[in-house]
Amino acid sequence: MNLKQILNSRLLSNTFNLFVLYGISSIVPILLVPYLLNTIGVEKYGLVNFALIFSFYFQIVNEFGFDLSNVRHIVKNRENISELGKIVSSILQCKFILIVCSSIVYSLVIFFVDTLRSESTLYTLAFIRLIGIVITPYWFFRSMEDVKYITRISVPVKLLCILPIFFIVNSTDDYELVMLCYALETFVSGILALFIMKKRYGIRFQLVKTENIIYYFKDSIPFFSSTFLMRVYKNMNALILGFFVGDFAVGLYTAAEKLHNAYSSFVSPLLSQIFYPYFTRINNINRTTKITILLCVLNTIILACGYFLSPYLIHLFIKTEAASIISNFNLFLFLLVISVPADMLGFPFLGILGKINSVNNTTIYSAFAYMLAIAVLILTKQISIENVILALIFANIICLSSRIYLISKTLNNDNKQIQQ
Structure with a gap:
């Protein structure tokens, strides 16, 4: 492989886009840390991050290993638009079932724990952020080796939704606006990614049979069990x-x-x-x-x-x-x-x-x-x-x-x- 082929290769493109994505995703939070500590204070900054961590455990369950288990199915059928539509629809419907079940448990926990109930608006926004993460099909673009679309969606949306924090968050009472911006970022990214996936690959969303949903749940169990414990204890x-x-x-x-x-x-x-x-x-x-x-x-x-x-x-x-x-x-x-x-x-x-x-x-x-x-x-x-x-x-x-x-x-x- 000569230099021109290397420069034009999908591997190099994916690597470059990956580092741009992770670079922006790392720099923005670092810039936010000193600003939020000085505006909303250490305690409210801690409260916002506690809400994020609390919702993260529901995120682990809702992802259920689908981000890993789907890879071989999508790669095997990347030229079969009809089958891709069935795979994507099955996984999204599995996630819909999980998000409905999670919302019930999440609401009950918030209602019965006094310290959480007193900040119900904050935790509701954290859950909306979770819904955005769950519906975002970045796993599809990775499986199709089109990481550039993840970067093209994530970076502009992150900048448009997160940078306003520097202008609208000015005091301790504005801590809920921080979570609102976080929720907007993931929700807008999710909707936009679904739209681009549909337009770029011609994916048709459809209701699938119960046996398809059961199959993809069972297929993801090994991936979920192998990553669940690690993600739990590290966070x-x-x-x-x-x-x-x-x-x-x-x-x-x-x-x-x-x-x-x-x-x-x-x-x-x-x-x-x-x-x-x-x-x-x-x-x-x-x-x-x-x-x-x-x-x-x-x-x-x-x-x-x-x-x-x-x-x-x-x-x-x-x-x-x-x-x-x-x-x-x-x-x-x-x-x-x-x-x-x-x-x-x-x-x-x-x-x-x-x-x-x-x-x-x-x-x-x-x-x-x-x-x-x-x-x-x-x-x-x-x-x-x-x-x-x-x-x-x-x-x-x-x-x-x-x-x-x-x-x-x-x-x-x-x-x-x-x-x-």
Whole structure:
């Protein structure tokens, strides 16, 4: 493949659009952090983020692994418009059933929990935001390898819906307007994406038979079960802090976490969507090992630089509770020193060794380690921002250690077989 073919390839286009998308998605929240801390205050900022995390658990259920399970069906039928319409309609109707059931449970929880009922408008807006996420068919564009449409929809809508926050949110009482903008972003994106999918690919929405809905539910169960536990525990800290410490602590925690997420949002797609396919293609353990070690060392150097620069950079943008946010951010940097190598040794490394179940098992081990640590903190009444981050670090150490052990064991067994 020559340079011109590479530059015009769909892979390069998808990679470029992916980084534009994740770049904008990371930069906008970082810009919002100092502004919202100064306008609505740490406590209301924490309340907004607590509502987002609360609705996130309903999001996990409503996605139900469809974003992963649909890939092989759509790829296999990408030239069959009629079958694509049936697949898309089946998945959307499955999600409709889940969103109706979720709305009932969500409403009951809000009604019976006093602290949530007092902020019913905020939580209603958070649920509208959830509906937008659920109906958005970005999974379809990824499966069709047309990531550019995700970027073309997401970036302009995000800018149009989120940037007004800087103009309409001016005081503590305006915190609900923040959630309104978030809800508009996902809902408008969802409607626009459905329209473009219909026009671009000629997708016809239709009512499908009950057996089709049952089939796609059953088909997604393995994908849902393998990702549910990981997504739950990796996003539980803010929820724990909200219930046991309060919205102010959630505000401090999420302000530091946004900076952590900005870095990991670049690294995660790099590992899963670039290096995993590359390692699979070259099928060379020695080269894979060298690249993995190099990336882990580079990650540590970058994070070390972040540790020394963070007191100066964060103080430039964040004036409210900057010392506490810097302290928490430094713990997140140490978490990344552990979590990025753990991710590298997951699907990029164990994946090419054919140990897919081992990746899922090590995720389960780390999830239980986290749950155990949190249970101990609750029983000993030691819940704090620092301690819940340390619980995440502990869980990721378990994950990293178990993956190193499994890789070492697998490679040793392979060497013994070669020698025999």
